[in-house]
Amino acid sequence: MKIAVVPGDGIGQEVVPPVLDVLALLGEEFGLGIEYEVFGWGADQWLSSGVGLPEGALDMLSAQYSAVFLGALGDPRIPDMAHGRDILLGMRRGLDLYVNHRPLTLPTGVVDVYRENTQGLYAGVGGTVLQGGLAGVAIDECVYTRPTVEKFVRYCLRRLAEEERGRVVLVHKSNAVPHTGRLWQEVFRRELEDFPQLEGSEEYVDSFCYNLVRDPSPYEGVVTSNLFGDIISDIGAALMGGLGLAASASICPETEFALFEPVHGSAPDIAGKGVANPYAALLSLAMMLDHLGHGGPSAVLRRALAGALRSDAATPDLGGRGTTALFTAEVTTRITRELDDRGRPRRAGAEEVRHA
Template sequence: MARKKRIAVIPGDGIGIDVTVEAIKVLDAIREKHGLDIEVKDFDYGAERYLRDGTTMPEEQVEDFRSNYDALYIGALGDPRVPDMAHARDILLGLRFKLDLFVNYRPIKLTDQKLCPLKNKTEADIDFVVFRENTEGLYVGMGGIFKKGTPDEIAIQEDVNTRKGVERIIRYAFEFAKEKGRPKVTMSDKSNALRFGHDLWLRTFEEVGAEYPDIEKEHIYVDALTMQLIKRPEQFEVIVTCNMFGDIVTDLGAQLQGGLGLAASGNINPDGTSMFEPVHGSAPKYAGKNVANPLAAILTLGLLLDYLGYSEQNGLVEKAVAEAIKTNNTTKDLGGNLGTKQVGDFICGMI
């Protein structure tokens, strides 16, 4: 008998709450139809909780997530009443580093060519994934400022790359390609200019890649990658890159598939609890107005289900979202006239 899966849900702030409701509604429909043994528990971490009692993400809660949950589902975080985003930083970055979520997984898949800003590109042309190293690089917060506010001010931001960190994300990309039948892995860096940190990336890519003789290996500088993603995105299958470059390239990819309203992401620890979140912001001014697009949230749910081993159900989610887009059963940003709740109802009906 399969073990019950447990999901912790943090709805977030603003429209994050609205779209998370729809994602969980879809999950409920899937659980009912397919008899999935999944337990869902809500947690109220977010701006309201922070403003009420100063709580962001307690250490004991992180340990509870690590020990007792298979995955976290998190809605968009951000509230103008917390201008320094302290709560969002502690929740998102805190979980990312403390749960060692070293894989940032971003599928880039066009569901309808009318959404693509590129001319003459079809659904078959834009279907690749990006793996971004999620715990190192320029985002670790190492560095400092000397003589701040003076004409002699110096600011240093350190780029941290370890053999362990680089090797495990590159190996994850190759294993994914092998498992999913993707014929090529592309590694993008700037080793011609960043001669220490990215030399490590290039050497590690060559060494790990040699263990996968049946998969084509490609190295490309990140500036050339951005040009090629616009010129000929169909050449890419799996892209792996560092933290900052991945942050930039994945947003470019999101626009190729129709914008952040369709961008889902996973933050993965293959041996532990992983976290899934839509990429878009919290847009507080639209909260509670039944206008937010829930499709990224619903696609993110699909990624979570796939991670838990329910690939068939993820396929149903993807097909339902594609049908919603093709038939204009969407919110206004995608050309439809439905509200947030009505889009969720349509997806549930398709499932």
Template sequence: MTTHRIALIPGDGIGNEVIPAARRVLETVGAQHGITLTYDSFDWSCERYVKEGAMMPSDGLDTLRAYDAILLGAVGYPGVADHVSLWGLLIPIRRGFQQYVNLRPIRVFEGVPSPLRSAKAGEVDFAIVRENVEGEYSEIGGRLNRGLPEEMAVQEAVFTRKGVDRVVDYAFDLARRRRGVLTSATKSNGIVHTMPFWDERVAERAARHPEVRWDQEHIDALAAKFVLAPERFDVVVASNLFGDILSDLAAALAGGIGIAPAANLNPEREFPSMFEPVHGSAPDIAGLGVANPLGAIWSAAMMLDHLGHGEAAGRITAAIAAVLATTSVRTPDLGGTATTDEFTDALTALL
């Protein structure tokens, strides 16, 4: 019997509905594979911010450090600015724990039609590796002359050799274990300093991975090719901003952002990694019991895989594929009428 300590942060809105669903699936597959997960839940959220003035306590990172992994639901709610919720919780965790890889698998499942006629199940299956702690989302910059005609805002992008090399190496290694193809997102024809630097680092690291065929695409052309020919991609590596945009676009192409998972990884395992669905808090449907739990469940499978339980993780993703391919059970975002619990019931029954 293997035991892991998991920190749960349900967060806001439907996060409080999809995390219990993911936990049910984890407990089902854990019992079958001799995996025991113990949980502690934290009320770190926008609601806490409204009451106490902070998304999480000042010693939040110290508290989380003792856990093997973090499973997060969603963050964000009306009345609390997005930059407050993001910089008050997710970004401090990502950066404090050096979760420099944001990994987002993209897959068209049988039974979930893509908005693209050409995107078919079994053909579209790739991964986006997003640099997660530096790049365009730096803290360097500021505002000057507020309220005056001369008002200005400056935001500095920060790319370091270490930061680029480590995420690119991760992406090349992932491509080696998949189909052996990597695409680097760039915009070096318009961004004159950081993107040529990114390209140089990718080219140098590529020489260390001769078994992987690689190319680079300007971000505007790459976005178009995601739409025109998503089946051509295997692993896409991108900076923080580019990876953020591409991963949401790709999730939509795969049938909906409600099914998309994400992993914020510290590959060296010096700190806990964090796993979260991409869909956000969806305040318009919060409390109705109809949230799609698939993204959270798939994120939980990624957590199991990271913890060394690849077989158990594979059974969850296989069950996801089976419930979509062989049943009509769908939550409203996928065109059905099932509740969160009904979808989870169908999935656990297959497990």
């Protein structure tokens, strides 16, 4: 089994090495047999060649790899994020990764946010009319197709039912955006009929965000569109303690191909200082291990992360004085300690096949 690794930009270059170190450790302990290949797609490549995703990259990924692990994209030298759209949105749309799962671990419980990942206002439909060299008229179209909304909602409801989540809310804005809002409402209500074990409700996005901040306890599962899911998950990250704690998975259920990434972005203000929090990246690794069928190693990693989060190794964004390296060392120490206590034999670990 092979995964493609894209460290990307900024702190992506700093949080991905801990992921690969922990993957190697878990691979050695559990015999995972996961190989990886590192790709230099990011701002530097874009600035030197004008290329984000190389020609044939999507075909190569789908044919040769089971998943992508992405560190972060974003660079002040490319203020319009053209390379980020080309690489990240290119993979999301080109590989049909239409389900984005962003779990929020809050004091009141886990809230599973499911965001449609390929259409809506992120579909790239629109244009600009220049007036005097400046944008005089700018149009971004919110485009949704019924087949995409149907397969997205159906998958989310099935997953929530399988996880025995009792409540699910559709978040929309049909009062102000009636056409796509109506489509989402129609699909949600129809698909919900096939899941009597789920209690469904609907909320406008502004009301939902207010309620989420005020009291998240009523929420278990959230189903929503691309833009709203992006905003909701960042609000949820703040409630968890910061963007450095938020992980995500982008999945194509039909092919089972997936992309895993921390939510935090490239954080250029702290890049190169050695204080980036690797928690979200490591939690994304745990999500990847779950997806690839390695629930045991994922559980070990999650317990180590929970313990390290409460230790003196916590990074400055969490009020601590730790560094990226110290936090990673704390996580690996806790993993090793748990496995030593079990007396688990060591086996072949993760292997890097080559750099690209």
